[in-house]
Amino acid sequence: MVTRDVIQRAGLHVGQGARRFTFAVLGLAALAAPVLIGDTYLLTIATQAMVIVVFCLSWNLAAGFCGTKSLGHQAFFGIGAYVAALTAVDYGYSPWIGLIAAMIVAGLAAGLLGAVILRLDTLAFTAIGTLAFAEIVRISAANFKEFTRGELGFWGIPPLPDIKLPFGRTLNFDPGAFVNYYLLSVLIMLAVYASYRFILASRVGLIIRAIRDAPSAAQACGINLARYKLAVFIWGGLVLGLSGAFYAYQIRVISPSSVLGIDLIVSVLAMTVVGGIGTIHGPIVGAIALTALGELLRPFGDWRMVVDGAIIIAAMLYRPNGLLGTR
Amino acid sequence: MNLSASLVLEQVVNGVVTGTIYALVGAGLTLVYGTMRVLNFAHGEFFMLGGYVMLLTIAVIANPTAGILVAAVIVFCVAAAVQRFLLRQTHRNADATFAPIALTLGVSVVLQSGALLVFGETYQSINYFVEGTLRIGDFRIAWQRILIVIVGLGLIAILAGFLRFTMLGKAIRATAQDPDAARAVGVPIGLVHTLVFGISGALAAISAALVSPLFAVSPWMGTTLTIKGFIVTVLGGLGSFPGSIMAGIIIGVAESITVMLTASEWREPFSLLLLLFVLLLRPQGLMGAPWSRVT
Numbered sequence: 001m002v003t004r005d006v007i008q009r010a011g012l013h014v015g016q017g018a019r020r021f022t023f024a025v026l027g028l029a030a031l032a033a034p035v036l037i038g039d040t041y042l043l044t045i046a047t048q049a050m051v052i053v054v055f056c057l058s059w060n061l062a063a064g065f066c067g068t069k070s071l072g073h074q075a076f077f078g079i080g081a082y083v084a085a086l087t088a089v090d091y092g093y094s095p096w097i098g099l100i101a102a103m104i105v106a107g108l109a110a111g112l113l114g115a116v117i118l119r120l121d122t123l124a125f126t127a128i129g130t131l132a133f134a135e136i137v138r139i140s141a142a143n144f145k146e147f148t149r150g151e152l153g154f155w156g157i158p159p160l161p162d163i164k165l166p167f168g169r170t171l172n173f174d175p176g177a178f179v180n181y182y183l184l185s186v187l188i189m190l191a192v193y194a195s196y197r198f199i200l201a202s203r204v205g206l207i208i209r210a211i212r213d214a215p216s217a218a219q220a221c222g223i224n225l226a227r228y229k230l231a232v233f234i235w236g237g238l239v240l241g242l243s244g245a246f247y248a249y250q251i252r253v254i255s256p257s258s259v260l261g262i263d264l265i266v267s268v269l270a271m272t273v274v275g276g277i278g279t280i281h282g283p284i285v286g287a288i289a290l291t292a293l294g295e296l297l298r299p300f301g302d303w304r305m306v307v308d309g310a311i312i313i314a315a316m317l318y319r320p321n322g323l324l325g326t327r
Numbered sequence: 328m329n330l331s332a333s334l335v336l337e338q339v340v341n342g343v344v345t346g347t348i349y350a351l352v353g354a355g356l357t358l359v360y361g362t363m364r365v366l367n368f369a370h371g372e373f374f375m376l377g378g379y380v381m382l383l384t385i386a387v388i389a390n391p392t393a394g395i396l397v398a399a400v401i402v403f404c405v406a407a408a409v410q411r412f413l414l415r416q417t418h419r420n421a422d423a424t425f426a427p428i429a430l431t432l433g434v435s436v437v438l439q440s441g442a443l444l445v446f447g448e449t450y451q452s453i454n455y456f457v458e459g460t461l462r463i464g465d466f467r468i469a470w471q472r473i474l475i476v477i478v479g480l481g482l483i484a485i486l487a488g489f490l491r492f493t494m495l496g497k498a499i500r501a502t503a504q505d506p507d508a509a510r511a512v513g514v515p516i517g518l519v520h521t522l523v524f525g526i527s528g529a530l531a532a533i534s535a536a537l538v539s540p541l542f543a544v545s546p547w548m549g550t551t552l553t554i555k556g557f558i559v560t561v562l563g564g565l566g567s568f569p570g571s572i573m574a575g576i577i578i579g580v581a582e583s584i585t586v587m588l589t590a591s592e593w594r595e596p597f598s599l600l601l602l603l604f605v606l607l608l609r610p611q612g613l614m615g616a617p618w619s620r621v622t
Contacts, residue, residue, distance in 0.1 A: 069425055116603060120610050124366055124565055127428060128557045129606050132599040135554060139596045262550070266436055273429055302444055309436030316430040317416050 031186050035179055043178040047250060049291045050185035054192045054243045055264075056272050056283035058236040061196060064278030065205070066232045067212035069123050071265055072113070072130030075137045076106040076237040078260030080244025082141060082148060085157045085254060090147075095160045095249050102245030103238050109137075110237025114230040131262075138260035153255035160184075160249050181250050188246055192239050193284075199235070200280065208232055212278070263305070270312045276322025285323055333465035338583045344472045346579020347479035351534040352552055353559030353571035354483060355527035361566035362503040362523045365414065368431040370531055370556055371549025372438035377402045377532025378544035379442065382451055391456040391536075398532040406528025409434055410521045435553070442546040450543035475537050482533065483572055486526075490568070499523055503566075551595065558602045564612025574613060 034046040055077060062068040080102035087098040117129040141148045148154055160173035160181075173180055199205055210218040211225050219225055248254050267290070275286025290311065297304050315322065352374065359367050380398040385391065413434065417426035455471040490496035501509040502519045510516050535548070542548060559578055563570030578598050585597045605612065 063425075069428065116607050120606065123425065123428075124360070125561070125606060125610060127366060128561055129603060131554065132558070132602045136596050136599045136603075139592070139599075143592045143596070263436075266432055269429060269432065277425075302440070305440035306437055306444070309433045309438075309440065312429055312433030313413060313437065316426050316433065317413065320417070320426060 034182060038179075040178045043182045045291065045295060047178070047182045047185045049288055050182070050189040051243055051247050052268070052271070052291060053189050053284050053287045054239060055268050056275070056287045057192055057196050058239045058243075059265075059268050060272050060277060060283040061199065061208075062229075062232050062236050064272065064283075065200065065212060066208040066229055067123075067215070068118065068229050068233060069127050070130040070233070070236075071127045071262075071269075072132075072134035073236060073240060073268070074260055074262070074264040075113075075130075075134035076110055076240035077244040077247070077264065078134075078137060078141065078254075078256070079109050080106045080241035081248040081254045081259040082154070082244075083241070084245035084248040085154045086147065088158050088249075089154075089156060095158060095245075098249070099242060099245045102248075103241040106241025106244065107234050107238040110234045111230065114233035118226050118229045118233060134260065134262075134265070138256050141256040141260055148256070151255055151257065153253050153258075155253050157248050157252040157254070159252060175252065185246065185250075188242065192243075195235070195239075197280070199232075204228065204231070266312075267308055270308050270315070272322075274311060274315045274319075274322060276324035279322060279324045282322045282324040289323075331465065335587070336466055337468065338587045339580055340468055341472065342580035342583035343576060344475050344579070345582065346576035347476050348534045348538055348575075349555055349559050349579050350483065350572040350575025351479055351530050352556040353563060353575045354486065354568060355530040356556045357560045357563065357566055357568055357571040358523055358530075359527045360560065361568070362499060363520050365427040365431070366557070367524075367527070368428060368553060369409065369434040369438060370431075370527070371551070371553030372435045372442075373402050373406055373528040373549070374531040374535045374552050375442060375544075375546065375549035376405060376438065377535035378539050378542075378548060379446060380532065381536035381539045382453060382544050385453050395533055395536040398536040399529040402532035403525040403529040407521050407525035409528075410524035414524070415517065415520070435549070439546055439549065446546060448546070450545045452543045453539050455540045471540055475541075478537060479534065482530070486530070487568070495522075555598065558598050560612075561602055562605050562612055564614040567612065567614040570612055570614030 034042050055073070059070070059073050062070055062073070083102040083105045084095065084098040087093045087101050088095050093101070113130065113133050117126055117133075120126070120129070142150050144150075159175050162173055163171040165171055171180060173184075199208075207218065207223055207228055210221070210223065211228060215225060244259060247259065268287075271286035271290045272283045273286070274290060275284065276282025290308075293307075293311075294304055297307055300307075352370065355373075356367060356370050359365055359370075377398040380401050381394045384394040384397045388394075413430060414427055417430050455469065457470045457474055460467050460469045461473065488496075490500060498509070498514045498519055499522070501512070501514055502516045502523075506516050509519075535544075555578070559574045560566075560571050562578065563572070563574030578601070581601065582594045582598055586594050
């Protein structure tokens with residue numbers, strides 16, 4: 001069991017080829033299901049679920065694998081969403097450029113914040129400092145009304161433009177093109193997932209686990225802790241910037257509380273913790289399970305937040321390492 | 328805006344009033360962090376709960392003193408129960424540093440959205456405990472605000488004396504310094520943790536009861552206060568009791584000066600920015616020595 005554990009921690013599957021293949025097929029089938037069913041409501045929820053999966057993956061790499069317990073990742077998502085909205089509406093750039101711009105700006109923000117916060121390796125400072133940053137961004141977005149229109153919300157964000165394909169065909173991204181938006185969200189999720197797996201399987205993946213498990217030992221091996229933490233943090237910023245921008249173009253109305261609120265990071269935390277923080281697939285399982293649960297609880301409306309909180313508490317008490325937790 | 332001397336003085340004094348509340352909230356947080364190394368994200372919700380208990384008690388018996396006492400006792404019990412039945416269990420977790428944070432975040436969400444369901448989306452306020460204002464020339468201040476400062480600072484002095492001179496206070500400081508050594512000499516550290524959490528909750532409840540005539544009581548009143556409390560504790564030095572009191576007053580005054588010079592909506596970003604600067608330049612805070620040594 002011990003070696004099995006070690007192998008799993010190193011990011012390798014135990015069951016080898018066949019099992020891996022089965023999971024891949026099941027995963028792809030699950031991703032294809034909303035398209036085959038074709039229900040627009042299901043497609044909308046599934047698109048949002050993809051955005052949330054990306055959020056959970058990026059938070060998990062920092063918090064679960066690298067030990068950077070950030071409570072401010074929502075800032076990068078929100079920065080991405082606002083950069084997307086501003087570049088497209090106020091400056092008239094194509095939303096495709098907006099996606100890239102959002103990624104770059106959110107990545108820069110992560111670099112800036114990380115450079116200040118990650119020098120201090122105490123958990124308390126990381127949690128408080130990142131939360132403070134995210135709150136500054138949220139309140140500024142609410143206050144700079146001439147740019148962001150404040151809490152009333154930023155309306156009229158254009159959808160993504162169509163893509164001209166060869167042979168006179170176009171890939172349509174009208175607001176009603178639910179299937180195409182869903183497929184794009186799947187593409188983004190898979191790209192993020194691929195880079196996540198790539199990082200974890202690489203030497204960097206081993207190093208960041210070492211930073212989490214034994215910071216002093218890692219440092220003694222000549223690892224520059226702050227540099228690796230910063231790299232993971234910036235990766236999170238880039239990913240969330242992209243994801244936030246996609247969200248803005250898909251939903252087409254954003255507000256400080258919808259893309260920068262503390263409740264965003266609280267639900268991401270709940271999902272990741274339920275699925276298994278610091279496990280490779282835990283965040284995906286948690287994100288999908290709690291999104292589905294949220295939809296089932298929709299008739300109960302206001303009780304959803306109470307349930308979210310209760311789930312965190314229950315998970316901490318009875319299943320501290322999550323559904324997929326091995327540690 | 329006319330920045331006359333008396334107006335500036337009025338703002339500074341108002342800053343001291345809110346600063347006293349920040350100091351009380353920060354003291355509660357730092358007490359918990361100092362003894363059990365837990366960042367309590369539900370602290371603001373204990374504050375909010377105190378506000379509601381005050382509101383309900385005042386509606387039954389119109390006596391502010393009774394209201395404050397009832398709020399303190401009830402929230403003490405709630406906080407102690409949260410520690411005893413929930414927080415204590417997380418020490419078994421593999422990731423023992425993060426589990427308490429996640430747990431208190433969960434408690435905070437449940438309490439806040441629970442209050443929203445029970446009390447609704449309203450802002451409620453109660454009458455001043457004492458009427459009238461103190462006037463010295465152009466300078467004016469409501470007696471209610473003076474009362475807040477006196478009661479608040481008195482409470483802090485009592486708490487400091489309790490920690491310094493009583494047997495129980497010594498047990499708390501011993502647990503903060505070295506839990507294993509404290510246990511070895513017979514301090515029931517489990518009970519001490521529960522007690523400290525309860526005291527911290529009661530402090531939050533009393534501050535909420537005191538300010539309920541000035542701030543409206545609402546389900547969201549705790550969120551900003553939790554964050555403010557963290558700013559105060561980090562600025563003062565995490566775990567430093569006198570540090571957080573000093574930092575509370577500093578933040579309160581700095582905020583009212585910001586409001587005077589710019590606009591009220593920039594108050595929060597300003598103090599958050601101050602926090603990031605402190606983290607950048609002096610992460611150990613104003614008084615960074617361990618809490619137990621300073622007290």
